[in-house]
Amino acid sequence: MDAKRAKRVDYSKFGYFFILPFFVTFFVFSFIPLVDTIRYSFFEYYRSGLKEVGPNFVGLGNYIALLKSDLLRYAGNTFTLWMLGFVPQIIISLVLAAWFTDARLKIHGEQFFKVVIYLPNLIMASAFAMLFFTMFSNSGPVNSILMDMGFAKKPIDFMGTVGGTRALVGLMNFLMWFGNTAIMLMAAIMGISPDLFEAASLDGCTHTQIFFKITLPLIRPILSYTLITSMIGGLQMFDVPQILTNGQGSPDRTSYTLIMFLNSHLKASNYGMAGALSVYLFIVSAILCFIVYRMLNDDGEKKSKRSKKKEAR
Amino acid sequence: MRKKVFSLLLAALMLTSLLAACGGSSGSSAASGGGEAVAGEEGKIINIYSWNDEFKTRVEAVYDKIDHTSDDGTITYLTDGCEIHWVINPNTDGVYQQKLDEALLRQDSAATDDKVDLFLSETDYVVKYTDKDINVAMPLTDLGIDPDKDLADQYEYTKVVASDADGVQRGSTWQGCPCLLVYRRDIAKEVFGTDDPEEIGAIVSDWGKMKDAAQQLKDKGYYTFASYADTFRSYGNSISEPWVTVDGPDVIMKIDPRIMEWISDSKEWLDAGYLDKTIKGQWNDDWNKSMGSKSKVFAFLFPAWGIDFVLTPNWDGEPGSWGVTTGPQDFNWGGSFIHGCTGTDNPEHVKEIILALTGNADNMEKITRTYTEFSNNTVVMKKFAEDDSFGTEFLGGENPFKYFAPAAEGIEMTTLSPYDQGCVEIIQQSFNDYLQGQVSFDQAKNNFETAIKERYPDITQIIWPEN
Secondary structure, three states: OOOHHHHHHHHHHHHHHHHHHHHHHHHHHHHHHHHHHHHOOOOEEEEEEEEEEEEEEEOHHHHHHHOOOHHHHHHHHHHHHHHHHHHHHHHHHHHHHHHHHHHOOOOHHHHHHHHHHHHHHHHOOHHHHHHHHHHHOOOHHHHHHHHHHOOOOOOOHHHHOOOHHHHHHHHHHHHHHHHHHHHHHHHHOOOOOHHHHHHHOOOOOOHHHHHHHHHHHHHHHHHHHHHHHHHHHOOOOOOHHHHOOOOOOOOOOOOOHHHHHHHHHHHHHOOHHHHHHHHHHHHHHHHHHHHHHHHHHHHHHHHHHHHHHHHHH | OOHHHHHHHHHHHHHHHHHHHHHHHHHHHHHHHHHHOOOOOOOOOEEEEOOOHHHHHHHHHOOOEEEEEEOOOEEEEEEEEEEEEHHHEOOOHHHHHHHHHHHHOOOOOHHHHOOOEEEEEOOOHHHHHHHHOOOOOOHHHHHHHHHHHHHHOOOHHHHHOOEEOOOOOOOOOEOOOOEEEOOOOOOOHHHOOOOHHHHHHHHHOHHHHHHHHHHHHOOOEOOOOOOOOOHHHHOOOOOEEEEEEEEEEEEEEOOOHHHHHHHHHHHHHHHHHOEEEOOOOOOOHHHHHHOOOOOOOOEEEHHHHHHHHHHHHHHOOOOOEEEOOOOEEEEEEOOOOEEEEOOOHHHHHHHHHHHHHHHHHHHHHHHHHHHHHHHOHHHHHHHHHOOOOOEEEOOOEEOOHHHHHHHOOOOOOOOOOHHHHHHHHOOOOHHHHHHHHOOHHHHHHHHHHHHHHOOOOOOOOEEEEOO
C-alpha cells in the first residue's frame, strides 16, 4: 500500500516548484517596491539634510504639484530627443537591412558588417556620453579639427545651444541603436518567402518597387514593434543627456528628460514626488505596452481567421 | 538500489558543501574577533568617507602608524594591524553627501566594521553635520581632544566654523583657505612690464583697479580670469546673511545683494571680453585646459590647495611660470573638516588622526613643505611667512605664505547654512544660461527657483533682493 503511494508521485506539480524562485524574487524585489512606490506617491515624504520629513498623507497633492510644474515640458523634451534619434535610426536601419538581405546585391562580408554596426550598442551609454562630452567640448578634438581645417574661426559651442545639445543626444541614440534595429529588420526581411522576391524580379520590378511594395508591407508588424519598444526606451532616456549636460539639461532645461526629472527628486530623497512621477510614467508605459500586445495578438488572430477561412473553403 | 545509494550520496555531498560554506564564514568572523582583541577595544577597520584623495595623501604623509596602501588605493594598512578603508565619492551634485547621509542613517544598525568612523565635510556643508540635534559629528572633547589646549594654534575662524550653536567644536581642519591671485609671470611681464608680486599686487589691489588691468590684458589678447565661476567665491563668501534661515515652519531663502552683484559684474566682464566665454564654470575639461601653457588666461583666484591640487597637475609648461600676490579681496574658498563620527568603534584612531593632522606643528610644517599647503596653525604659518629662504619651485622660488598668512587674518565666516552647497552650485548653473545669452534674466531666476526647490523641497519661500 505504502509502496504504491510512493510510486505515484505527481510530477505535474513539479513545474510549480521550478517557477517558484522567479515568483518569490519578483514578489520581493519588484512587486513590493512597486506597491510601495504607489503608496508613497500619496505622501509628503522627503529628507532635508539628515532630517526626515513625513510621511504625511497629502492625497493627490503630489500629482497636482507635478502637473503644475514643468512636467509636460520635460515630456515634450523627451519626445523631441527620442524623435531626433529614432527617425534617422529607422531610415538607416531599413536601408541597411534591405541591402544586406538583397540576393541580387550579394554584399561580401555581411557578417563582419553586422558585427560592426552592432558594436556601438555594446558601449555603456554613460561612457559613450562621456566620450561625446569630451570630443565636442570647446577645447575638444572636434573643435580643434574644425579650426585646423579652417571650417571654424572660433570654437563652436556645441553644448551651449539648444540645437547642438539635442542633436548630439539624437546622434548618440541613433549610433547606439541603429545596428540593433537593422539586425532585427534583417531577420524580419529574411522571414519573407524568397519566392516573392524572385517572382517580383522576374516580373521586372525595380529595387525601389520591391522595397516599397513587398518588403515594407510584409515587415510591418516588426516595424511597429520596433516603434513601440523604441518609444518605451525613449521614455526612459536618462544616461545620455544626464552625462552630456551634467544633469542640468542645459541650456535652459531644453534637454531635460522625464527620468532626469525623476532623478533630481530622488536626490533629495523625495519619495512622494518621485513616486507620483513614476506612476505617471508607469501609466504611459502601460498604455504603450497594451498597444503592442493588441497589435501582436490582433495580427495572430487575423492570420488564424484567414487560415480558418481557407480551411472552410 | 544502486540509484538510491547514488542519490543519497549526492544529497550528502550537497549538505556537506553547505556546511562547509557556513564553517568558512564563522571561521572568518572568529579571525576578525581575534584582531579586535589585539588592538584593545578598537575595531579592526576604520571607514573614512571623503570626496577625493587629498585627505588620503595628507594622512599617508604624517600619520605615524601608516604601513602601506594597497595598489588600488582603497585600503591603507596600519602597523598595528588595522586597516583604513577609503570610501570616496565625488563632491559635485551632492553625490558625496547623499552617500554619506545614507551611511549615517544606517550607522546605528550597521555592523561595527561597517560603521563610519571618520568623515570629512567641506565648508559649504560643514554646519549640516555639526548640528547638535543631529549629532553625527562627535564633540572633540568626547574623543579626548581639548580644543583649547591641543588645537590652540589653529586659526580662530576655522574653530568657529566647526562648532555647533553652543560653541562646542565638532570638527577640525588641517588647512586654511585664504585665496590669492595666482598669475602667469610671462603674461604679466608682457602686459604690465613686471612680474614682481608686490607691483602686480598694487595693480590689482581692488576691483576697480582690477578692471583697468583687465582692459590692458584684453588689449594684448589675454583673458583676466578663465570664467565667471572663478570670481564667484569672492562675492559668495562676503554675503551679509546666510542663504537660508529657518523660522519655525518656514524655511526662507534670501538671495544676497552680493550674489546679484556677481551676476551683473560677470555679465559686464563677459561682454567686455575679460573672461573666456567658452569656459563654462569650473571643474570641467575646458577649465583644466585654461591652466595649460597654451591658454590665454592671466590669473586664477586660488587658495593654497588650488595651487597644489588643481593648478600644478594642469600646468604643462616650465615650473616657475606662476606667481602669487594679494588679490582684490580677501576671501575663503573651501576647507575640509575632519569629524569623528558618532558611534565609531575606533575612537582612539580617530583621535590620533585628527591630532596628527590638525594639532601637531611638526606634521603641519611637513605638509606645508611637501604640498605647499596652508596649514591651520598660526605659529607654523608665521614661521613660513617670515622665512625668506623658503620658496616653491612651481612659483619660481617665491614664498606664497608671505601673502597667504595676512590674507587668512582677514577671513570671517559667520553666514554659513546647511544649504550652501546646493545654492552655490545651482545659482551658478542657472545663471550660466543667462550669462551665455541663452535665457532672459527672469527666466534664469525661475530656473533657479525650480531647481532649488527640487534639491531642497522644504524651502517655502524665496526672496530676491529689490533692485
